[in-house]
Amino acid sequence: xxxxYSVIYFTVASGAGYGLLFLLGLQAAFDLLPAHPWSAxxxxxxxxxxxxxxxxxxxxxxxxxxxxWRAVTQWRSSxxxxxxVLALIGLPVAVAFLYGMAFQNDAGWWRALGLAVxxxxxxxxxxxxxxxxxxxxxxHWNNPxxxxxxxxxxxxxxxxxxxxxxxxxxxxxLASGLLGLALLAAGIAVKRGYWRSVDAGEAPSSPxxxxxxxxxGRVRLLERPHTExxxxxxxxxxxxxxxxxxxxxxxxxxxxFLVPALALAAALMxxxxxxxxxxxxxxxxxxxxxxxxxxxxxxxEAKHTVTLYYxxxxx
Amino acid sequence: MTSLPDQPAQRRLGLVxxxxxxxxxxxxxxxxxxxxxxxxxAPLTDLDPYGAKPDGVWFNRVHGFEAGEGGxxxxxxxxxSCLHCENAACxxxxxxxxxxxxxxxxxxxxxxxxxxxxxxxSWACPYGAREFDEAEGVMKKCTLCVDRIYNETxxxxxRKPACVMACPTGARHFGDLxxxxxxxxxxxxxxxxxxxMPELDYRPTNKYLPPRMNASPAxxxxxxxxxxxxxxxxxxQWVDRLFSR
Numbered sequence: 001x002x003x004x005y006s007v008i009y010f011t012v013a014s015g016a017g018y019g020l021l022f023l024l025g026l027q028a029a030f031d032l033l034p035a036h037p038w039s040a041x042x043x044x045x046x047x048x049x050x051x052x053x054x055x056x057x058x059x060x061x062x063x064x065x066x067x068x069w070r071a072v073t074q075w076r077s078s079x080x081x082x083x084x085v086l087a088l089i090g091l092p093v094a095v096a097f098l099y100g101m102a103f104q105n106d107a108g109w110w111r112a113l114g115l116a117v118x119x120x121x122x123x124x125x126x127x128x129x130x131x132x133x134x135x136x137x138x139x140h141w142n143n144p145x146x147x148x149x150x151x152x153x154x155x156x157x158x159x160x161x162x163x164x165x166x167x168x169x170x171x172x173x174l175a176s177g178l179l180g181l182a183l184l185a186a187g188i189a190v191k192r193g194y195w196r197s198v199d200a201g202e203a204p205s206s207p208x209x210x211x212x213x214x215x216x217g218r219v220r221l222l223e224r225p226h227t228e229x230x231x232x233x234x235x236x237x238x239x240x241x242x243x244x245x246x247x248x249x250x251x252x253x254x255x256x257f258l259v260p261a262l263a264l265a266a267a268l269m270x271x272x273x274x275x276x277x278x279x280x281x282x283x284x285x286x287x288x289x290x291x292x293x294x295x296x297x298x299x300x301e302a303k304h305t306v307t308l309y310y311x312x313x314x315x
Numbered sequence: 316m317t318s319l320p321d322q323p324a325q326r327r328l329g330l331v332x333x334x335x336x337x338x339x340x341x342x343x344x345x346x347x348x349x350x351x352x353x354x355x356x357a358p359l360t361d362l363d364p365y366g367a368k369p370d371g372v373w374f375n376r377v378h379g380f381e382a383g384e385g386g387x388x389x390x391x392x393x394x395x396s397c398l399h400c401e402n403a404a405c406x407x408x409x410x411x412x413x414x415x416x417x418x419x420x421x422x423x424x425x426x427x428x429x430x431x432x433x434x435x436x437s438w439a440c441p442y443g444a445r446e447f448d449e450a451e452g453v454m455k456k457c458t459l460c461v462d463r464i465y466n467e468t469x470x471x472x473x474r475k476p477a478c479v480m481a482c483p484t485g486a487r488h489f490g491d492l493x494x495x496x497x498x499x500x501x502x503x504x505x506x507x508x509x510x511x512m513p514e515l516d517y518r519p520t521n522k523y524l525p526p527r528m529n530a531s532p533a534x535x536x537x538x539x540x541x542x543x544x545x546x547x548x549x550x551x552q553w554v555d556r557l558f559s560r
Contacts, residue, residue, distance in 0.1 A: 080433065213380060213382040
């Protein structure tokens with residue numbers, strides 16, 4: 001599948017933003033917010049920036065951007081529509097939550113709202129993942145681990161962002177650092193499981209089933225319908241060389257998980273201070289870069305069944 | 316509304332494509348392009364049509380495949396277009412309601428005024444039936460010539476999809492596949508018509524008829540040189556014997 005940069009940025013940025021909002025919402029609900037009064041609101045603003053730039057970016061690839069509002073109408077059947085509805089409900093709730101957190105610290109209402117923020121954030125990322133997971137023609141996406149990968153990577157990147165901003169206000173606790181490490185470990189474990197699953201998985205469709213000619217024997221393409229590219233080949237025929245894919249998976253794991261985990265461990269040992277904050281911002285930058293590579297691969301490695309009509313083996 | 320109709324349609328209009336008689340002439344594809352350039356889905360934009368890399372929207376594409384090996388192998392011409400599936404995921408994924416499946420005859424269409432061009436429907440179609448129109452910013456697809464088949468200004472004999480009208484070998488048949496007594500349904504039953512990628516459970520309306528099997532290669536008598544020469548060609552067999560001495 002063609003990796004559209006606007007969608008890659010959208011899923012990584014809004015994933016981290018919703019992960020961060022989820023953590024803030026739970027921290028508020030259970031009275032676990034960091035001591036510094038500006039630490040959590042700063043995290044909240046950063047999360048909102050990630051989410052809104054991501055959502056705006058997701059509209060960039062549309063053929064008719066001004067009609068984007070119509071996308072909220074078909075929530076009964078479409079995961080894309082559900083994602084849009086959840087995002088549009090979630091934004092004002094998150095803004096109200098952050099307003100209460102920043103300016104009405106003594107009031108309790110915004111702490112209760114934290115639970116709603118956490119739930120809406122998780123549901124939005126779940127809807128995003130289901131857009132991909134529900135597509136049967138793309139085996140690499142129609143996988144039981146697609147949704148856990150999106151949810152856990154959103155949570156882990158949100159967790160690292162939270163730690164970095166807390167560190168800037170000198171507020172990193174050992175417990176939150178260990179939680180961050182646990183999320184990173186869970187993230188890489190489920191992503192590696194996903195890769196193992198798609199590598200080992202049996203491709204359900206073949207040139208034989210796509211043409212129905214299997215009774216005669218092995219089926220292979222003799223000639224394409226057209227000599228030049230078309231929309232189908234440009235959008236669905238994208239393939240990354242296997243050798244590059246292996247290396248990029250390694251890059252995604254090192255940047256997305258190993259570097260953040262080492263930087264986080266270093267920050268915990270430094271126990272606060274400017275150096276710890278710098279280490280955590282390095283962790284955040286590396287993680288987001290690693291996730292961009294991971295998301296690019298998610299598209300580039302995915303094969304669509306239409307390629308069976310253009311000479312692909314099994315898909 | 317992009318939910319599928321609650322009841323299966325009373326009529327399921329579609330095509331039956333005979334892979335035995337298709338000669339791969341692309342007349343269906345060009346005549347489809349010609350009609351639909353002026354039809355409800357018009358225009359079918361071409362990009363760089365006279366340049367080095369022409370590209371454009373087509374609703375029908377004719378592929379060529381080889382199946383089997385040696386004498387038992389076949390070259391099969393394979394027209395590919397929208398199959399108007401019963402379980403049309405291209406419709407249910409649409410976030411705006413632009414894609415819909417008609418309850419009355421099962422035809423899958425796009426309302427281009429509602430389409431935002433997100434392309435998700437083309438990802439959801441296993442068969443590559445939908446093509447995005449870059450110039451118009453909307454998705455386009457086969458309409459089963461909905462503007463021909465119900466068109467009362469056309470003579471009744473012409474109320475068929477353009478691809479069916481154009482086929483010089485009669486390899487394309489149009490009719491109601493929900494009606495067991497229809498010509499197309501009887502053809503499917505008699506010839507063992509099949510679905511494409513049945514494992515994905517999209518339940519296509521369109522059916523394909525398999526190529527008829529040739530006489531098995533063993534039935535061809537061995538020739539003096541061991542070269543494959545058809546038994547009915549007495550002259551070539553005589554030449555073969557002459558030069559094999």
